[in-house]
Structure formats: C-alpha cells, structure tokens
Amino acid sequence: MSLSATDLAPLAAPAAQRIALRDVRKTFQLKPGQSVTLDGRSSDRIPVLSGVDLDIPQGAFVTVVGPSGSGKSVLLDIIAGLTEPSGGTAAIDGRKVARPHPETAYVFQQYALFPWRTALQNIEYPLEVRGVGRAARRERARHFLHLFGLKGFEDRYPSQLSGGMQQRVAIARALATDPQVLLMDEPFAALDAQTRDILQSELLRIWEQIRTTVVFVTHSIDEAIFLADRIVVMTARPAQVKETIAVDLPRPRDIDIRNSDAFNAYRVRVWDALREEVSKAQRDWALAAAYNA
Amino acid sequence: MTLATDNSTDIPPRVWWSRPAFLPAPSSLRHAISAIGLGLPALLVLALAWELAPRLGWINSIFFPPLSQVLAALGEMIGSGLLAQHIGISLQRAAIGFGLAVAVALPLGLLMGRYALFEKVSDFLVQALRNTSQFALLPVFILVLGIGEASKIAITFYAAVFFLLVNTIVGVKSVDPLHLKAARSMGTSDWNLFRKVILPSAIPSIVAGARLGVKSSLFSVIAAEMLAAQSGIGYLIQNSSLMLETDRMYAGILTLTVIGFLLNYALVAFEARATRWRASEDKGFA
Numbered sequence: 001m002s003l004s005a006t007d008l009a010p011l012a013a014p015a016a017q018r019i020a021l022r023d024v025r026k027t028f029q030l031k032p033g034q035s036v037t038l039d040g041r042s043s044d045r046i047p048v049l050s051g052v053d054l055d056i057p058q059g060a061f062v063t064v065v066g067p068s069g070s071g072k073s074v075l076l077d078i079i080a081g082l083t084e085p086s087g088g089t090a091a092i093d094g095r096k097v098a099r100p101h102p103e104t105a106y107v108f109q110q111y112a113l114f115p116w117r118t119a120l121q122n123i124e125y126p127l128e129v130r131g132v133g134r135a136a137r138r139e140r141a142r143h144f145l146h147l148f149g150l151k152g153f154e155d156r157y158p159s160q161l162s163g164g165m166q167q168r169v170a171i172a173r174a175l176a177t178d179p180q181v182l183l184m185d186e187p188f189a190a191l192d193a194q195t196r197d198i199l200q201s202e203l204l205r206i207w208e209q210i211r212t213t214v215v216f217v218t219h220s221i222d223e224a225i226f227l228a229d230r231i232v233v234m235t236a237r238p239a240q241v242k243e244t245i246a247v248d249l250p251r252p253r254d255i256d257i258r259n260s261d262a263f264n265a266y267r268v269r270v271w272d273a274l275r276e277e278v279s280k281a282q283r284d285w286a287l288a289a290a291y292n293a
Numbered sequence: 294m295t296l297a298t299d300n301s302t303d304i305p306p307r308v309w310w311s312r313p314a315f316l317p318a319p320s321s322l323r324h325a326i327s328a329i330g331l332g333l334p335a336l337l338v339l340a341l342a343w344e345l346a347p348r349l350g351w352i353n354s355i356f357f358p359p360l361s362q363v364l365a366a367l368g369e370m371i372g373s374g375l376l377a378q379h380i381g382i383s384l385q386r387a388a389i390g391f392g393l394a395v396a397v398a399l400p401l402g403l404l405m406g407r408y409a410l411f412e413k414v415s416d417f418l419v420q421a422l423r424n425t426s427q428f429a430l431l432p433v434f435i436l437v438l439g440i441g442e443a444s445k446i447a448i449t450f451y452a453a454v455f456f457l458l459v460n461t462i463v464g465v466k467s468v469d470p471l472h473l474k475a476a477r478s479m480g481t482s483d484w485n486l487f488r489k490v491i492l493p494s495a496i497p498s499i500v501a502g503a504r505l506g507v508k509s510s511l512f513s514v515i516a517a518e519m520l521a522a523q524s525g526i527g528y529l530i531q532n533s534s535l536m537l538e539t540d541r542m543y544a545g546i547l548t549l550t551v552i553g554f555l556l557n558y559a560l561v562a563f564e565a566r567a568t569r570w571r572a573s574e575d576k577g578f579a
Contacts, residue, residue, distance in 0.1 A: 080478050082474060082477060082478060100477055100478050100479070100480050102480055104478070105478070105479070106475070106478035106479075108471060108474075108475060110471055112471045112472060112474070112475035114472060114475075114490070114493070115570055115571065116493040116494070116496070116570045116571075117493075117570075125476075125479065125489070126479040126480070128489075129476075129479060129480060129481050129482070129485050129489070130480065157570040159570065159571075177479075
C-alpha cells in the first residue's frame, strides 16, 4: 500500500479516528412564504444542528440517541455526503466529506429496496454501479444473502418479503461493498419487537466478523445499549452532543444481557441524560411536525 | 401415482414439463377460457341475427349482407393475399409512427419530469399541441409532408406521442425520493440514476401510456387511410364502401376488430409482465 504525501498529511493526528465531526451546523431554510415561531420570534430558518463535535474511532459501534426531531438523521446524511453542513466539517479518514464516499454505506428505516429488483439484484446494485462484473457481483450478492439466512429467497421481489427479510436484504446490500463506515438510521424501528431482537443479534454477529465502523441512530435506549461500544446522547434541537457514554459490556453479547444489573445501570444513565432533552423537545413538537412534513 | 414408503420425506413432485415464459400461466388461461365461455352466447346471438336479418328481408342485404357472405369475402381476400398486404401496410405505418413517438417522448418526458425548469419552458407548448386533434392536423401533414407515407406516419406519431409523454412525466415524478436518496448514497452517477432508478420507477406509468398510444396510433392510421390513401386497411374499408362491395367492407371491419382484440390482449400481457414486481404486491406471498 502506498500513500502519497498529500494523503498522509491530514492523517498526522495519531489516533485512528475514522469519522471526525467538527462544529457541524445545519440550518434549514423554509420555502418562501413559510415561517415558524422560534423563541417568540418569527423566522424562515430552522437551526437543527448547532455545533456537533464527535470523533468515532475505527471499528467502533456507536449508537446515537436523542429526542425526536433532534437532527440525528440529518447528522447521518452529512456523514454520508448526502447533505452539506451549513457550517463545520465532517471528515472520514481525515478527508472532508463532500459527496457520497465510496467506503460508506447507508441503511434506512424504510429499507429503501428497489421494488423492481429481486432480493439478489438489490444486493448487486451497489456493485453494479461500481462496475463489478456480472458473475463476480452475483457471487458476492449470493454470499451476503446467505449470510443473513435468506438462501432460497434470491428471486423474490421486496413486496414478497416480510419487513424483517427486507431489512436483512437492505443490510446485506449495504455490506456487499465492504464499507469502512456503515450508517444506520433507525433500521429496526419499523419492525415488530421480536424481529427487532433477532435482527439486533444478527447484526452484532456479523459485525463482530467484519468490525466495520457503525453509526446507528435509534430511539430505543435498550437497543442503543445492547449494540454499542459508545452511546452518543444528543440534546434537543438545535442539537449538540450532550454526552458520550462508553458501554463496557462484554462481547459477544447475548440477548439475556438485558436482564443484568450492569445493563440496567446503563439504562438509568442514558435515560438521565435524555430526560431533560425529551421534555424540551416536547415543547418543540409543533415545530418538529412542521419540518418533518 | 406412487405412494412414498417413508412419509416423513418431503420430496417435491417431479416436474416433467415446465411452462415456457411466453405462454400464459394455467390459472390465467383457465380464466380466459371461462371468460370466453360466458361471453360466447351473446356473440352467437349477434352472429345469428346478422345472418338472419338480411336473409329474412328485415334489412337491405346490399347495405348489410349476411355474415356468411362477409366471411366468404374475408376468406377470398385472405386467399388472394390482399388482406395481408393491406394489414401489413397499416401496421407498418402505425408501428413506425409509434416507434418515433417512443423515441421522442421517452427522453423528453424524462427531462420534463426531472427538471422543473425544463417542464416550465415546454409545458405550455405541449399542452397546446396535446389538445389539438391529430385529425384536424391531417390536412397540414398532407400539405407539408405530401400525400405519401410521411403524412400517415406523422398522424400516428402525433396520436401516440402525448399519451407517452404525459405518462412518462407522471412516472418520473412519482419516483420515491427515498429510492433516489438510497441510490445516491451508493454512489450512483446521474446517468445511472436515470437508467437504473428513475426509468424503472416510471415503467408502470410509461407502459400504461404505451397501451393507450398503440391503440390511438392504430385508430388514427385507419382514419387517415380512409381520408387520404391508396392502401391500408382503412383504404380497403372506405374503397369497398364507395364501390358498394359491402361484404368486403364488413370483412375489413371484422379484421380490424380481431386485430384490435389481439393487440389489446398482447398489450395487457406485456404490461403485466413489465410490472410483475408490482402486481405481486396485490397477491402478497406468491
């Protein structure tokens, strides 16, 4: 492997920070004629992120919790290179993110599978747009489909799969390119509780083999603790990082770990950090409804 | 049929013959047969009335010859190859016009559906043209393009292009923003976004527009041939009428009915195939 001087320069910092966010800000401009009332004043701009600083080391599993509408998804979009920050920078491996990074993959709450493609063809898609040959990408897609226990479902269309299966396909699609960074935006929120538990364990099982860097947004405190090395708690809008909580639970983790005292202690801690922000956010609900629309 | 000695084995039945893709599924075939079976009596009554009414002198057999005489004329025209020749010419005109319409409407519709500015610039023009009847324009086509093939192809083009264009625009606009976002997150280029996401999203709408466009093209070419042509099935019908060869006229009309019927069946089958990922949504687990 050879790196030129220009490649090395930004990496001078010794810690292997895969993702570095510096004072990331985002303000949404409303459409002409629309306005909201913020702190008693009328405005056509909504600040969503107000200076997020965050370092995520290589191979870490980080979960992000925060009240509804605190800009967690926007933060993922910025790391993914899908949205430009209004201020500050997001960097992956020391390089500023300006467009979707080829080493980043994104998993959405609503699966976002292409309905006109079969399960296998969906997983092939990112390989296809990268120019991987037909036979090689088919082979690879099949491997990932089997990894998620979906052997025999290659030729099913998404509409013929259950929600849990669709999300498995979506995660397989994300992993098919060997991403360095995996962004997950409440991927299990639309699933029933049992499927959700199963998929959390499946995700951990596979992640422990590949150890890619994961940023996982969730509303569930239990999910945040169960999966994470670190939990990032966001404040209410306009959001900043309120607190980062290291989760020191042994791996591999079993679902029963949730009944342990240690787990419960984390539950209390995360909820303590969140409580105040959630009640702040509730006062902000009318606004949240307006800009989620 | 043999009984398995060990009933715990779960071997699927051996398939001796698998249905080629171009044949309809057995269930849809059964459905079609039962539909024809139920509809047949009404058709037979009409055929019988057609045969008897002129024979019994209820209507003038010069204007309305009995069905058997029409079928005889039809057989004679098939035998002489005259019918195939006229059908071929009509279908060729419709196909060329429709093909040109696809070539124009698809790229234009993708651009108009995707880029708001492009649509604003062209929308008024498209609306004005769309609401002008292709038949009203036939004299214009003839003046500009001459009495030959070009004017006939122009009218079939005009008849189909707006169905395709409008449905392409609607299809492009209906693309799920989440699919666009997912595609962009996977590093899809603009060109691939059109080809691999926007176009497939729009296919159900485009195919529905194509179905209307094909019919419109065919009907328009018939009308154009009746008004100004020396060949084609429309000319055959019109000319037979002028010559008072009413049996041949009805034979031509019957031919059109059959063509329209078959074409519609083919288009419905094509539409079902092009959107089978979507149709399965209604059926749930297959």
